[in-house]
Amino acid sequence: MSDEAPSRRATVRRHPERGRYDRATIDAILDEGLVCHLAFVSDDHPVTIPTMYVRDGDRVIVHGSAAARMTRTLATGLPVCLTVTLLDGVVFARTANNHSMNYRSAVLLGTTTAVTDADEKLAAMRALVERIAPGRWAQVREPSPKEMKATTILELPIEEASAKVRTGPPLDDEDDLSMPVWAGVVPLAIAPGEPIPDPALRDGIDPAHDIENFLRRFDR
Amino acid sequence: MSDEAPSRRATVRRHPERGRYDRATIDAILDEGLVCHLAFVSDDHPVTIPTMYVRDGDRVIVHGSAAARMTRTLATGLPVCLTVTLLDGVVFARTANNHSMNYRSAVLLGTTTAVTDADEKLAAMRALVERIAPGRWAQVREPSPKEMKATTILELPIEEASAKVRTGPPLDDEDDLSMPVWAGVVPLAIAPGEPIPDPALRDGIDPAHDIENFLRRFDR
Numbered sequence: 001m002s003d004e005a006p007s008r009r010a011t012v013r014r015h016p017e018r019g020r021y022d023r024a025t026i027d028a029i030l031d032e033g034l035v036c037h038l039a040f041v042s043d044d045h046p047v048t049i050p051t052m053y054v055r056d057g058d059r060v061i062v063h064g065s066a067a068a069r070m071t072r073t074l075a076t077g078l079p080v081c082l083t084v085t086l087l088d089g090v091v092f093a094r095t096a097n098n099h100s101m102n103y104r105s106a107v108l109l110g111t112t113t114a115v116t117d118a119d120e121k122l123a124a125m126r127a128l129v130e131r132i133a134p135g136r137w138a139q140v141r142e143p144s145p146k147e148m149k150a151t152t153i154l155e156l157p158i159e160e161a162s163a164k165v166r167t168g169p170p171l172d173d174e175d176d177l178s179m180p181v182w183a184g185v186v187p188l189a190i191a192p193g194e195p196i197p198d199p200a201l202r203d204g205i206d207p208a209h210d211i212e213n214f215l216r217r218f219d220r
Numbered sequence: 221m222s223d224e225a226p227s228r229r230a231t232v233r234r235h236p237e238r239g240r241y242d243r244a245t246i247d248a249i250l251d252e253g254l255v256c257h258l259a260f261v262s263d264d265h266p267v268t269i270p271t272m273y274v275r276d277g278d279r280v281i282v283h284g285s286a287a288a289r290m291t292r293t294l295a296t297g298l299p300v301c302l303t304v305t306l307l308d309g310v311v312f313a314r315t316a317n318n319h320s321m322n323y324r325s326a327v328l329l330g331t332t333t334a335v336t337d338a339d340e341k342l343a344a345m346r347a348l349v350e351r352i353a354p355g356r357w358a359q360v361r362e363p364s365p366k367e368m369k370a371t372t373i374l375e376l377p378i379e380e381a382s383a384k385v386r387t388g389p390p391l392d393d394e395d396d397l398s399m400p401v402w403a404g405v406v407p408l409a410i411a412p413g414e415p416i417p418d419p420a421l422r423d424g425i426d427p428a429h430d431i432e433n434f435l436r437r438f439d440r
Contacts, residue, residue, distance in 0.1 A: 013288070013289055014284075014289070014290070034307060034321070035305060035307055035321065035323070037259075037270075037303060039266035039268045039301070041264070042229070044261070045261075048301045048303040052320075065234060069234070070234070079265045079266060080266060081266045081268045083257060083268040085270040087255055087410070090352060092356070093360070094360055095367075096345055096346075096360050096363050099352065099360075101254070103270065107268070125316055136312070141315040143315070143316050151317060169418040170418055178422060181425070182417070182421065182428060182431060183417070183418040183420075184417040184418045184421060184427075185416045185418075186431065188411070189410070189411060189413065190408050190410060190411070191408070193408070194407070195402075196407065197402070198389040198390055199389060200389070200397050201404060205400060205401070211406065
């Protein structure tokens with residue numbers, strides 16, 4: 001993929017200087033996020049579902065219950081907009097209108113396809129688990145054929161993709177810079193708390209390297 | 221609003237036990253979030269925009285440049301789906317398929333309307349700023365008439381609204397509970413870093429009570 005916008009509708013038009021179309025930027029956002037917002041049209045009305053996802057090479061994978069409306073609808077191959085937004089800070093300006101957020105967002109437009117091959121479905125589940133906590137797949141019980149039958153896996157190619165990135169201080173006008181009010185950025189990031197064991201956990205089991213790998217995602 | 225789902229399409233169908241329809245739950249989610257995902261349909265394709273918002277009584281307010289496609293389109297009164305998602309933790313199960321997230325999400329369906337009265341627009345801007353950092357409006361320069369002309373304010377009533385909440389440990393089957401793998405929840409929350417002053421900030425200005433009010437949002 002070049003660094004040009006892949007289509008007119010995928011072009012960042014408001015603040016075009018914040019638009020990014022290179023895969024390195026897009027992939028980094030997709031790989032850092034934990035939840036995406038998946039939008040589709042149902043009965044002429046937009047619907048958005050927040051859901052787990054994983055980037056796997058040139059596609060993004062989401063999963064859901066085979067019985068759920070969302071997955072049943074999307075398995076038919078529906079146009080979607082998949083958005084991952086990372087909030088990096090609040091930008092405090094000297095003027096009301098220049099307040100802003102620092103963020104990195106990635107948007108994928110396209111059509112979802114159901115993954116139907118049993119081995120490919122299992123590989124997608126593995127990617128979902130390993131992506132959250134590398135090393136976990138080897139420790140947990142793999143899905144049974146019955147569980148996989150009840151699970152729909154959807155994939156969306158990373159083709160019509162864009163990112164939008166705002167960084168840095170507020171952009172106040174020269175005339176406002178002398179105002180006696182604090183201006184700047186308060187950085188925000190997701191921070192993990194202490195792991196809370198399942199009350200049903202067997203005695204003497206501590207979090208292993210997989211959970212440590214998960215926690216390492218949040219090191220700044 | 222009663223605690224019943226306000227419409228069929230606003231009913232939480234997958235894991236209905238996680239559905240909440242009372243305004244206290246919905247408002248608490250809307251008041252904690254900083255960014256919403258606003259979905260609408262453009263040329264038959266769903267489009268999602270992450271954007272700042274504020275709940276103001278029985279409505280949610282968003283704003284944007286009057287020149288932007290999103291705001292121009294939405295000002296015509298378009299069906300939207302506004303979603304606020306708070307990620308509270310990752311749920312580590314003993315089995316691959318039972319991995320999950322703890323989250324609270326609020327979804328509003330409806331139609332946006334442009335606020336056109338100048339005083340009402342200014343009041344909405346004030347709500348947006350005060351909501352982020354109570355006490356800030358009095359310190360910053362108010363928008364000029366020209367700035368307000370270049371700003372579109374949109375409102376969405378909190379009517380067809382629902383929330384979905386997952387809390388607590390993984391839900392593994394009895395048969396899997398004896399597996400020798402750690403299971404539980406790693407809580408996640410947004411944490412602020414040290415405020416970074418604008419390089420153009422006048423000497424000797426420290427963050428005031430408004431910034432402290434903002435930071436207090438994240439006290440656990």
